[in-house]
Amino acid sequence: MLDASVVDRLRSIVGDRYVLVRDAELLAYQSDGLPGYHKRPSVAVFPGSRDETIDVVRALAAVGAPFVSRGAGTGLSGGALADDVVLLGLHRLKGILDMDIARMRATVEPGVVNATLNKRLGPHGVFYAPDPSSEAACTIGGNVAENSGGPHCLKYGVTLNHVLAATVLLPDGEVLELGDRDGGMAGYDLLGAFVGSEGCFGVALDVTVRLTRRPESVRTALADFTSVADAARATSAIVASGVVPAALEFMDNGTIRVVEESIFAAGYPADAAAILLIEVDGSAEGADADMELVRGLCVECGARTVRVAANEAERTRLWQGRKKAFGAMGRLAPNLAVQDAVIPRTQLTQVLAQLHAIADSHGVTVCNVFHAGDGNLHPNISYADGDADQARRVHEAMGAMMKACVDAGGSITGEHGVGLDKLQYMPMLFDEPTLAAMCDLRSAFDPERRANPGKVVPIHSCREWLAAPSLRSASSGDGDAR
Amino acid sequence: MTTMPPCADTPLAREQAGLDACVHCGFCLQACPTYLALEDENDSPRGRIVLMRALADGTLPPSDADLREHIDRCLGCRACETACPSGVPYGHLLEATRATLRGGQAPTVAARALLRVFSHRPLMRAAMALARLLAATPIPTLLMKLPGRIGFGMAMLAATEFPLERAKYRAEGNGENGSAALLLGCVMEGLFTDTNRATERVLIRNGYEMVAAPSQGCCGALHAHAGDLDAARRLARRNIEAFERSGARYVVTNAAGCGAMMKEYDHLLSGDAEWSERARAVSSRVRDVSELLAAVGPQSGGVLPFTVAYDAPCHLQHAQRVTTAPIAVLEAIPGIQLVPLDESDQCCGSAGIYNLIEPETSNAVLARKLDRIVASHASLVATGNPGCLMQIGAGLLRSDMQARVVHPIDLLDASYAAD
Numbered sequence: 059m060l061d062a063s064v065v066d067r068l069r070s071i072v073g074d075r076y077v078l079v080r081d082a083e084l085l086a087y088q089s090d091g092l093p094g095y096h097k098r099p100s101v102a103v104f105p106g107s108r109d110e111t112i113d114v115v116r117a118l119a120a121v122g123a124p125f126v127s128r129g130a131g132t133g134l135s136g137g138a139l140a141d142d143v144v145l146l147g148l149h150r151l152k153g154i155l156d157m158d159i160a161r162m163r164a165t166v167e168p169g170v171v172n173a174t175l176n177k178r179l180g181p182h183g184v185f186y187a188p189d190p191s192s193e194a195a196c197t198i199g200g201n202v203a204e205n206s207g208g209p210h211c212l213k214y215g216v217t218l219n220h221v222l223a224a225t226v227l228l229p230d231g232e233v234l235e236l237g238d239r240d241g242g243m244a245g246y247d248l249l250g251a252f253v254g255s256e257g258c259f260g261v262a263l264d265v266t267v268r269l270t271r272r273p274e275s276v277r278t279a280l281a282d283f284t285s286v287a288d289a290a291r292a293t294s295a296i297v298a299s300g301v302v303p304a305a306l307e308f309m310d311n312g313t314i315r316v317v318e319e320s321i322f323a324a325g326y327p328a329d330a331a332a333i334l335l336i337e338v339d340g341s342a343e344g345a346d347a348d349m350e351l352v353r354g355l356c357v358e359c360g361a362r363t364v365r366v367a368a369n370e371a372e373r374t375r376l377w378q379g380r381k382k383a384f385g386a387m388g389r390l391a392p393n394l395a396v397q398d399a400v401i402p403r404t405q406l407t408q409v410l411a412q413l414h415a416i417a418d419s420h421g422v423t424v425c426n427v428f429h430a431g432d433g434n435l436h437p438n439i440s441y442a443d444g445d446a447d448q449a450r451r452v453h454e455a456m457g458a459m460m461k462a463c464v465d466a467g468g469s470i471t472g473e474h475g476v477g478l479d480k481l482q483y484m485p486m487l488f489d490e491p492t493l494a495a496m497c498d499l500r501s502a503f504d505p506e507r508r509a510n511p512g513k514v515v516p517i518h519s520c521r522e523w524l525a526a527p528s529l530r531s532a533s534s535g536d537g538d539a540r
Numbered sequence: 541m542t543t544m545p546p547c548a549d550t551p552l553a554r555e556q557a558g559l560d561a562c563v564h565c566g567f568c569l570q571a572c573p574t575y576l577a578l579e580d581e582n583d584s585p586r587g588r589i590v591l592m593r594a595l596a597d598g599t600l601p602p603s604d605a606d607l608r609e610h611i612d613r614c615l616g617c618r619a620c621e622t623a624c625p626s627g628v629p630y631g632h633l634l635e636a637t638r639a640t641l642r643g644g645q646a647p648t649v650a651a652r653a654l655l656r657v658f659s660h661r662p663l664m665r666a667a668m669a670l671a672r673l674l675a676a677t678p679i680p681t682l683l684m685k686l687p688g689r690i691g692f693g694m695a696m697l698a699a700t701e702f703p704l705e706r707a708k709y710r711a712e713g714n715g716e717n718g719s720a721a722l723l724l725g726c727v728m729e730g731l732f733t734d735t736n737r738a739t740e741r742v743l744i745r746n747g748y749e750m751v752a753a754p755s756q757g758c759c760g761a762l763h764a765h766a767g768d769l770d771a772a773r774r775l776a777r778r779n780i781e782a783f784e785r786s787g788a789r790y791v792v793t794n795a796a797g798c799g800a801m802m803k804e805y806d807h808l809l810s811g812d813a814e815w816s817e818r819a820r821a822v823s824s825r826v827r828d829v830s831e832l833l834a835a836v837g838p839q840s841g842g843v844l845p846f847t848v849a850y851d852a853p854c855h856l857q858h859a860q861r862v863t864t865a866p867i868a869v870l871e872a873i874p875g876i877q878l879v880p881l882d883e884s885d886q887c888c889g890s891a892g893i894y895n896l897i898e899p900e901t902s903n904a905v906l907a908r909k910l911d912r913i914v915a916s917h918a919s920l921v922a923t924g925n926p927g928c929l930m931q932i933g934a935g936l937l938r939s940d941m942q943a944r945v946v947h948p949i950d951l952l953d954a955s956y957a958a959d
Contacts, residue, residue, distance in 0.1 A: 078580075082606035085594055086587035093564040104579060131581065132566040150579045171570055194623070195566045320625045385565035388626030392560040443560075 060100050060144060064121050068103045071113045076104040076150070087145055091132040091192065092479060094393045094449075099126070099145035106150045108167070108263050115261060116231035118144060124508040125229075127257045129169060129200030132192040134384075134396045135477025137204065137256050137513055148199050148261065154178055155264060162269040163222055163239060168199025168262045175267075184269040187214035190473070191381040199262050205254030207473030209305035209380065210337075212431040214270060216473065218253045223266040226252060226259070229509040239266050251499060256475045257510035259503035273339035276304070277349040278373045281356040281364045282330040286310060288360035289332035290407040293430040295355040296336070297403050301348050306431030307335040307380050313427040313438075316386040317379045324379025330362070334430065335380055383427045390425075390440035395452050398480075399460060401468035403433040412462045413437050420455035422448070434472035435463065461486060476514045484516055551639040551769060552596050554811070558629045559596060562589045568620035573887045574613055577904040582610040585620035585630055592637050602641045611637055612647050613901055615894055616765050617854035617887035622861065631859060632807060638767025646766040651893050658726055658758045659771055668730025675700055675731065684937055689899055692934055699933025700731045703920065703944035707957040711741035715749030717836050720827075721788035722750065723779070723802065725795045726758050727926040738953035739794045739829050745956055746838050753786035759793075761801035761855075762892045764808065776805045777815060780822045791826045794949055796853035796925035797892060800860050802826040828856060829949055830924060833872075834865035842958030843875035844951060849918035850878065851909070851932065853925035854887050866924055869948050873955040881916045883908070888923075890931030906935045913943055922948040 069077045078084055079101055088096040105111040118125050126140035128147050138145075151167035154175065158164065159182045166175060172193040176185050189208035190196055196206070202224065207216045214220075223237035237249035252259050283289040289308060296306060309317070314326045314333060326333055334356065338348040353364045367373040387394045401409050410426065417424040417439070428436040437459055441452045460470050460483045470476070470483040484493065496515045500507065552559075568585040569575050581587035591607050594600040600607050611634070618631045638644075646652045657663045674680060675697045684695035720743055728736055740750045760775035779802070783791045793799035801808075803826045809819040850870060856862045870878055889895060889905030909932060913921055921932055924947055933945040 076579075078582075080606055082591070082594070082600055082604050083582055085599075086581040086584075086590045088590075089564055091564060091566055106579075130566055130569055174570070192565070192567065195569045317625070320627055321622060322625055382567065382625035385563065385567045385625030386627075388561045388563035388565075388628070392563065394563045 060123060061121065064117065064123065065101055067117045068101065068114060071117065072103060072105050072110050076106065078102040087128070087131070087147075088139070089131070090128070090134075090136060090138040092134045092136050092394075092396060094395065095136040095139055095478060097139040097141040099140035100142050102145040102147060104147040104150050108151065111148070111151065111261065111263060112227055112231065112233065114146065115227055115229065118508070119229065119231045122506065122508065124511045126510050127199070127203070127261050129197030129203070130171065130195045132196040133200060133204060133477065134398065134474040135471070135479045137475050137477030137510070138200075139478055141512065143511060146261070149197060151199075151263075157182070159184060159269070162271075163266055164269060165239075165264055165266045166198050167264055168197060168202070170198050172196050172198060172201060179269065183272050185272055186267050187211070187220055187270045188217045191384060193381070198265055198267065202253050202262055202265055203255065203257045204473065204475040207429065207434065209307050209429055211473075212306055212429060213302050213304045213339075218250065220268045221249065221253050221265060222268055224249060224252060225263040227261040227263050229260055229504045229506065233263065237266070252503075254475070255500075255503070256477060256514050258500055258514055260509055273304070273345075275342040275345040276337060276339040276373070277345045278335065278337045278367045278376055279349060279352065279364055280326065280367075280376055281334045281336060281361040282327045283332045283334070283361055284330065285360065286332045286410055287407050289334055290410055290430075292334060292356045292359035292361060293406055294403060295359055296352055297431065299351060299355060301338065301351055303336050303348075303352065303431055304339045305335065305337040306429070308426065308428050308430035309333050309335070309380065309383060310426040312423065312425035313383050316389045316425070317383050319389055320382065320386045322378045322382040322386070324375050326379060327363075335376060380427070384436075384438065387425065387438055387440050390423075391442050393441045393443055395439045395441065395456055396474070397435070397437045397456055397459060398471050398474035399435045399463035399468055400472040401433045401435060401463050401466045403430075405466045405468075406430065406433065409435070409462060409466050413459050416455055416458045416462065420451045420458070422452050422455050424455075429472070432472070433468070457483070478513055481513065481516055550596075551636040552592060552633070555629070555633050555636045556596065558633050559589065559593055561626045561628045562586070563626060565625070567625060568623045571619040571623035573615060573617060573619070573889070573905045573908075574901060577901060577908070578613075582606070583613055585624075585628075588614060589628065589630075589633065592633055595637060595640060608641060608647070611641060613898055615854075615887050615889065615891040615905070617891060618858040619854060619886060622858045635764050635767060635769065638765075639769045640767075642767060644768040644770055646768060648897055651766060651897055654893055654896070655763055655766060655768060655771065658762055659775060661757050664726050664730070664758065668726070671697060671731060684934070689896070691938070692895070692899070695934035695937045696930040697731075698937055699930050699945060702734060702950065703946055704950070704954050706734060706954070709741075709957045709959070711744040711956070713744040713747050715747060717747035717832075718789040719749040719751050719787070720790040720792040720832065721753040721783055721786040723753075723756060723759060723791060723793045723795075723798055725793070725798050725926070728795050732926055732929070732947065735794060735947045735950055739792070739949050742838070742949055742952050742956065743792065743829065743832060746833055746836050748790075748832060751786050751788045753782045753788065755785070756782040759798040759801045760808075761797045764801060765892050769808070772801075773808055773812070776808055776819065780805060780815065780818050783822050783825070784818065789825065790832060791822065792829050792832055793826065794829045794924060794947065796828065796856035796860065797927060799826060799828045800855035803860060828860060828862050828865065828924070830865035830869050831862055833952070834868040838869060838872045838952065840872050840874055841952065841955035844873055844955050844958065845875050846920050846951075847877045847879055847918050848920045848922050848951070849881035849884070849913065849916045850948070851881055851884050851888065851921050851923040851928065853923055853928045854891075856924060857885050866922070866948050869952055870922060873951055876951070879916050879918050881918065881921070882912045884912075888928050888931050888935075890927035892927060895931060902931075906931060910935050910939060910941065914941065919943055920951070921945050922951060924948050
């Protein structure tokens with residue numbers, strides 16, 4: 059628990075209303091977008107400006123208090139959970155500071171919602187490309203922290219490829235500029251290290267992002283298959299053909315059904331074993347030619363139908379179904395284990411079969427919805443609260459699925475981050491020296507390890523941490539034993 | 541935190557399945573006006589559902605001050621429902637939570653008094669007659685700039701004045717599209733009497749036969765929203781009887797809040813063996829006036845030279861999911877230039893008696909709406925609910941803006957009069 063004088067100091071900086079200390083008020087902040095994890099922050103503080111944020115972080119630094127930054131709390135790896143430490147909510151920093159269309163860049167505060175930025179950019183014919191499915195709620199700051207992806211990252215790249223510069227507040231209160239607004243590069247790419255650091259390297263006070271011109275034409279198709287294997291083969295065929303789709307998404311029957319029951323019903327065929335949502339863009343002729351090729355490949359691989367959206371409204375509808383699919387899983391059960399792994403695209407058929415076999419052997423049901431084009435899987439397992447045996451089986455199945463993906467030559471996360479949820483899988487992927495090197499990198503930004511303690515890298519890998527018992531006791535919420 | 545045994549049989553416990561549907565994805569956050577205004581997840585749908593769960597499982601007692609504050613502060617606009625992929629029935633959860641918190645008592649003395657007036661027809665008529673008398677004097681206009689609730693109340697009364705000339709015409713039709721009985725509504729019949737008559741005229745002209753349902757009364761929406769589900773059920777049963785007796789094919793409403801309530805009489809009375817089937821039958825016959833008009837055309841009338849922005853009442857857009865019909869009504873009027881209103885699907889802060897209980901939040905939500913109206917350059921804001929008409933109308937008057945509010949049906953009626 060934070061000392062009362064520190065809480066008073068926080069109140070004097072941001073105002074009483076934006077410092078939460080009571081149990082009831084902190085309940086809402088015990089989870090992020092991944093249900094099933096609950097950690098109570100000691101205090102939640104919501105600065106309303108850049109200066110207030112700096113003052114808050116300096117006040118925490120003065121007493122050595124660890125903190126966890128949080129945007130909209132839509133993360134899917136438990137990365138924004140504060141276990142008895144300070145929760146620093148950055149959602150009130152929602153200023154769009156600059157939109158420089160001529161230079162194709164915009165500077166925003168970390169709490170700006172991804173879709174809000176694109177709504178403002180729309181009339182200028184440009185957009186910010188990374189489009190996580192939670193775009194309607196998630197913040198740019200959170201996207202930077204997680205190096206978020208999204209369906210269109212297949213062609214346009216992930217968040218890292220779209221961040222030009224950031225003003226970063228280090229955990230000790232120092233402010234520095236990383237990157238170069240004009241896109242220049244000199245010296246080590248510290249911005250590259252910061253993007254995807256999951257809140258462990260500090261707080262972004264502002265982010266300058268690259269803008270992309272809207273393509274002249276977009277074609278979106280829905281291909282439906284009577285077997286998962288056919289859809290996987292079609293994916294491989296499209297990737298192998300050399301066409302780079304703007305997006306290539308896969309949804310299986312379980313996912314299709316929950317979406318079709320929802321307010322975002324998109325007209326997906328409920329009896330399909332799997333569908334692919336394929337988008338190509340570019341010049342009108344180029345997009346048409348690519349779509350013809352894609353259609354042919356789908357049919358060759360056994361697609362029952364390939365339907366191209368006739369207009370923008372139909373296109374939006376097809377996409378809304380996909381983007382809200384994860385949220386619709388609540389129709390199955392109150393809890394949801396969302397996974398995020400990457401596999402080589404050539405292994406899609408085999409790994410999907412393995413995932414289903416794992417689900418069957420553990421007596422759980424898996425729904426797959428994922429970015430097939432870049433091999434970024436999202437197996438989701440729905441389960442009920444309060445059923446300890448089922449929760450254990452879900453947990454074990456998830457571990458087995460992660461292992462299957464790693465064994466296939468893949469990775470344990472494509473875009474959701476490691477956070478708390480996947481901490482346990484890090485040693486599957488990295489040996490001790492590599493994990494220790496990650497700790498060393500972190501030390502350059504946060505030598506005291508006060509920013510988002512206990513996430514990303516298992517603590518036992520960190521040499522300095524082991525050597526400094528005083529730091530360990532300063533942060534009771536940080537440990538690898540739990 | 542100590543955990544108490546969960547209350548087994550509370551209105552909220554009966555909605556457990558609805559609570560379970562939330563997977564905490566957060567897609568509702570940006571749809572919530574109180575979250576946008578107050579910037580705390582406790583004032584968001586996701587945060588309130590966490591509080592509701594804590595109440596349901598006994599983690600928090602009904603007396604918890606934080607729990608009550610954040611639940612009271614919800615507008616009940618249900619914009620979260622049209623953002624929710626999991627289909628969380630948020631409106632029902634809110635009503636059940638409020639019913640569980642205070643045993644069905646509204647949070648303030650003033651609100652309780654007001655609800656009592658609404659549920660007694662003679663009292664209601666007397667109160668509305670007084671309000672009408674006051675509205676006919678210059679007093680509301682003189683006092684509407686006073687700070688606080690008195691000034692705002694006066695501005696709400698002043699906003700009931702019809703902004704156009706009301707020319708008379710005789711409505712004729714063949715009744716070929718079926719019979720309809722109008723829910724007169726407390727505020728609609730009390731303060732927007734002419735709009736009710738206009739509703740009857742435009743329906744007749746569009747081929748509906750109007751029949752009376754004389755023993756009807758308050759729909760019970762305000763009582764249900766406040767958590768007084770027993771009073772709401774009493775009022776619902778009275779109306780079910782009245783509209784059954786009318787024999788009309790449709791029950792038509794021109795107040796979005798009342799329409800939403802009547803369409804959910806089936807849910808309200810689902811646990812009542814004697815009434816559930818009758819409630820279901822009546823609910824299935826309820827239509828917003830715009831739905832009946834859009835289903836048949838509607839016929840076009842004379843030219844009206846106005847720039848109009850449509851603001852969707854929450855209980856039409858989110859609760860009833862009627863989104864295009866009111867636009868079809870406005871588009872049927874020659875001469876009207878329909879301009880887009882940014883965030884037209886967001887609440888104006890009226891929310892029944894909310895602006896009485898939570899004036900500060902209500903004003904914050906209204907300010908955002910007024911900004912969007914200025915940006916739209918509309919001279920008229922059309923919206924089909926009395927609360928929204930008075931809330932937005934009062935906001936416009938108090939900030940010296942030129943734009944005025946009008947019910948879409950009044951515009952269609954004026955168009956027919958100009959034909």
